[in-house]
Amino acid sequence: MSRELKLLKSLFSRYYRYAEFTTDFPRDLPRREIALQLLENEAMVRHLSFNSIEDLRKYVVKNVPSHLYYSTAYYENPGVDDMDQKGWLGAELVFDIDVDHIPTPCKEEHDRWICENCGEAGRGSKPEKCPKCGGSKFRQISWICDKCLEVAREEALKVIEVLDSDFGVSPHEVYICFSGHRGFHIHVDTDVIRELSQDARREIADYMRLIGLRIDKFFTKRGKRTYSRLMITSSGIPGRLARSLYEKVIEVGTQVAREVELVLEGKKETISRKGIKLIEKLLPEVLPSIRCEIDEKVLIDTHRLIRFPNSLHGKTGLKVTPLTVSELERFSIEKAIVFRKGSLRVRLHDAPPKLFDMNLGNCVGRVLDLPMYVAIYLICRKVATLEE
Amino acid sequence: MISTHIITIEDLVKYPFLPEATERIRRLNLSLREVLSLRDVVERAIKRATSRNYTIDLTDPDTELLSFYLSLVLAALTRDNVAIRRFADIESKRVSKFLQQEPLDKVVYIAKKAFNIDVKVVNGLIQVHFVHYLKYMPQGDLEWKLVNRVLHRGFVYLSLRELTRLIEEAYEKWILSKCSEIANSMIVFPEEITSLVDELRSKLRTVSSEVSVRRRRLEGVVDPYPPCIRKLIEEAKAGENLSHIARFTLASFLIHIGFSVDEVVKYFENLPDYDEKKTRYQVEHIAGLRGSRKKYLPPSCDYLRSVGLCPGECIKGIHHPLQYYRLATRSRASEGGVGSEQRAEAT
Numbered sequence: 001m002s003r004e005l006k007l008l009k010s011l012f013s014r015y016y017r018y019a020e021f022t023t024d025f026p027r028d029l030p031r032r033e034i035a036l037q038l039l040e041n042e043a044m045v046r047h048l049s050f051n052s053i054e055d056l057r058k059y060v061v062k063n064v065p066s067h068l069y070y071s072t073a074y075y076e077n078p079g080v081d082d083m084d085q086k087g088w089l090g091a092e093l094v095f096d097i098d099v100d101h102i103p104t105p106c107k108e109e110h111d112r113w114i115c116e117n118c119g120e121a122g123r124g125s126k127p128e129k130c131p132k133c134g135g136s137k138f139r140q141i142s143w144i145c146d147k148c149l150e151v152a153r154e155e156a157l158k159v160i161e162v163l164d165s166d167f168g169v170s171p172h173e174v175y176i177c178f179s180g181h182r183g184f185h186i187h188v189d190t191d192v193i194r195e196l197s198q199d200a201r202r203e204i205a206d207y208m209r210l211i212g213l214r215i216d217k218f219f220t221k222r223g224k225r226t227y228s229r230l231m232i233t234s235s236g237i238p239g240r241l242a243r244s245l246y247e248k249v250i251e252v253g254t255q256v257a258r259e260v261e262l263v264l265e266g267k268k269e270t271i272s273r274k275g276i277k278l279i280e281k282l283l284p285e286v287l288p289s290i291r292c293e294i295d296e297k298v299l300i301d302t303h304r305l306i307r308f309p310n311s312l313h314g315k316t317g318l319k320v321t322p323l324t325v326s327e328l329e330r331f332s333i334e335k336a337i338v339f340r341k342g343s344l345r346v347r348l349h350d351a352p353p354k355l356f357d358m359n360l361g362n363c364v365g366r367v368l369d370l371p372m373y374v375a376i377y378l379i380c381r382k383v384a385t386l387e388e
Numbered sequence: 389m390i391s392t393h394i395i396t397i398e399d400l401v402k403y404p405f406l407p408e409a410t411e412r413i414r415r416l417n418l419s420l421r422e423v424l425s426l427r428d429v430v431e432r433a434i435k436r437a438t439s440r441n442y443t444i445d446l447t448d449p450d451t452e453l454l455s456f457y458l459s460l461v462l463a464a465l466t467r468d469n470v471a472i473r474r475f476a477d478i479e480s481k482r483v484s485k486f487l488q489q490e491p492l493d494k495v496v497y498i499a500k501k502a503f504n505i506d507v508k509v510v511n512g513l514i515q516v517h518f519v520h521y522l523k524y525m526p527q528g529d530l531e532w533k534l535v536n537r538v539l540h541r542g543f544v545y546l547s548l549r550e551l552t553r554l555i556e557e558a559y560e561k562w563i564l565s566k567c568s569e570i571a572n573s574m575i576v577f578p579e580e581i582t583s584l585v586d587e588l589r590s591k592l593r594t595v596s597s598e599v600s601v602r603r604r605r606l607e608g609v610v611d612p613y614p615p616c617i618r619k620l621i622e623e624a625k626a627g628e629n630l631s632h633i634a635r636f637t638l639a640s641f642l643i644h645i646g647f648s649v650d651e652v653v654k655y656f657e658n659l660p661d662y663d664e665k666k667t668r669y670q671v672e673h674i675a676g677l678r679g680s681r682k683k684y685l686p687p688s689c690d691y692l693r694s695v696g697l698c699p700g701e702c703i704k705g706i707h708h709p710l711q712y713y714r715l716a717t718r719s720r721a722s723e724g725g726v727g728s729e730q731r732a733e734a735t
């Protein structure tokens with residue numbers, strides 16, 4: 001085992017001895033499958049089950065994981081490895097917001113790709129094809145920054161708002177976690193949610209992402225007149241659409257725009273063909289602000305493994321951090337730091353321009369004394385090695 | 389026992405799935421053997437299970453109720469999914485017709501009492517909890533997609549007409565689950581029931597029993613079809629109740645790759661509401677032989693995705709089912725047609 005791995009293993013193990021595992025999140029631990037990836041050899045261990053938090057703790061202190069997961073599903077026999085024998089009883093609904101799936105402008109600043117074929121490199125997310133050799137295999141080097149997290153946090157807050165106003169799931173009924181790396185998980189685990197089928201979950205995913213939205217469904221034709229349900233006071237999607245459209249429409253300033261304004265305000269019931277045309281034209285501009293950028297695969301999957309709250313993320317050494325809504329609102333990555341004490345001398349083989357509050361842009365190749373959590377982060381990302 | 393003024397004895401006959409109806413049957417305290425000896429009940433059971441035009445005799449509630457429950461047991465014991473689905477379709481469409489005549493409060497009562505649907509009426513507006521809405525909504529219809537509905541604090545707004553549609557779907561699901569419950573139960577059924585079960589099965593399958601050779605031929609070439617079409621073919625074969633858009637997609641796809649109207653019609657013969665004339669008419673329409681004389685293209689992947697018909701198993705870069713087919717048939721020819729043709733035949 002490398003010295004770096006030995007260090008991580010002892011730090012992680014010591015952390016798990018006192019990690020704050022709770023009985024209310026995840027609920028009903030004995031009904032969950034626990035899975036983990038071992039730090040030592042990256043082997044995935046699945047189909048574990050534990051009757052108590054103390055049993056789980058004993059296990060992970062000894063078998064130190066780089067990643068620790070639990071099943072969003074409840075099973076009759078969570079420890080059985082045959083999926084058919086597990087006895088599915090229901091599953092949480094998890095909204096996964098990962099900045100990896102959201103295009104952010106700052107990716108140009110901190111991400112790079114390298115062509116595995118010819119070595120060509122570039123900034124931002126990897127292209128479809130290498131501009132030099134046409135190859136399609138790349139090594140992607142991604143980092144996150146405050147702006148990335150800010151975007152993810154806004155998306156998370158949007159999801160929480162839609163859950164509350166549209167689905168009637170209040171913020172007190174959701175569990176929120178910083179994932180320890182690039183995003184947030186929002187868990188809903190109420191009785192009625194648990195039994196939702198995959199088809200039903202797909203509908204919810206489409207609702208969040210506005211897939212299949214047909215604006216004409218919010219206009220009703222009666223005789224020659226067309227009535228609009230798009231009003232700033234409306235509930236649900238038509239309400240959000242109306243409020244966003246309203247902001248755009250007041251800038252247009254034409255006569256048709258004035259009519260649409262009145263319709264959106266609810267002062268005029270019917271809408272003209274030209275009015276509808278204008279709304280259809282403005283629609284693409286307002287959709288991004290209403291759409292929730294969630295990972296639909298996670299939402300639909302009823303057998304998903306998800307990070308265990310207060311476990312460590314093996315790619316960062318940060319904590320999978322449970323948050324209240326107001327903590328989410330003021331979230332900064334410092335909140336997820338675990339290894340605050342001490343410092344380490346490391347050699348940097350690569351680094352993002354900025355990490356936590358440190359400017360590392362010009363430090364690649366150098367040996368530095370770094371605060372413990374910064375060094376651990378870089379070691380976890382495999383871009384730093386220990387120096388004497 | 390009638391627990392509320394809303395529900396009359398006639399209603400129990402129309403809606404035999406209501407708990408009050410079950411209770412009434414239980415109180416008659418008859419064994420299955422005794423029921424089987426009631427000729428009138430047996431005759432009506434077979435008739436109601438197989439005929440869309442069967443008229444319910446509202447003046448003889450007990451005979452009707454018994455015949456319903458007998459038909460349910462017989463359908464279940466066929467253990468034949470095509471037959472059971474057709475039975476469920478006939479039953480639910482009949483109930484739907486009755487429901488359309490009912491006042492709001494009765495429809496709401498039935499939704500709640502029989503299927504535990506969380507429904508409320510506020511200021512004359514009907515609202516259903518989204519969990520129940522999602523459970524029973526018809527699939528593959530943009531009109532019903534949650535994203536196109538007004539959802540407020542957990543409830544979806546519906547018209548009365550839509551609520552009856554939801555009940556129709558709930559009833560169909562109820563029949564299917566009752567049938568599997570009965571089929572999997574440990575009850576020992578009397579010997580004399582077997583011939584009735586056989587009779588019902590063959591009556592329910594009359595239309596589909598005419599198939600034979602051609603279908604086998606069609607099954608052989610399923611390979612170059614995209615996953616969405618393959619899935620639709622399987623579902624049609626299993627006698628599932630395909631949505632309108634699913635039928636349109638399958639039919640227009642097959643027409644476009646060169647199937648005849650006759651061949652396409654055969655694909656739909658296991659559907660619960662199969663009616664050869666109607667199906668032929670619709671397929672001819674899609675093929676451009678009727679009406680606007682326009683040959684319809686199957687919908688794009690984007691659209692199929694939005695109505696939940698895309699299983700999401702395609703290779704990257706496919707945006708239309710026909711594109712997949714062309715790619716698949718082209719690559720097959722280039723890798724040596726004979727070999728792959730044989731492989732396809734074997735499956």
Ligand SMILES: [Zn+2]
Pocket residue numbers: 115116117118119120130131132133134135
């Ligand atoms: Zn290259």
Ligand SMILES: [Zn+2]
Pocket residue numbers: 104106107110143144145146147148149
């Ligand atoms: Zn960034």
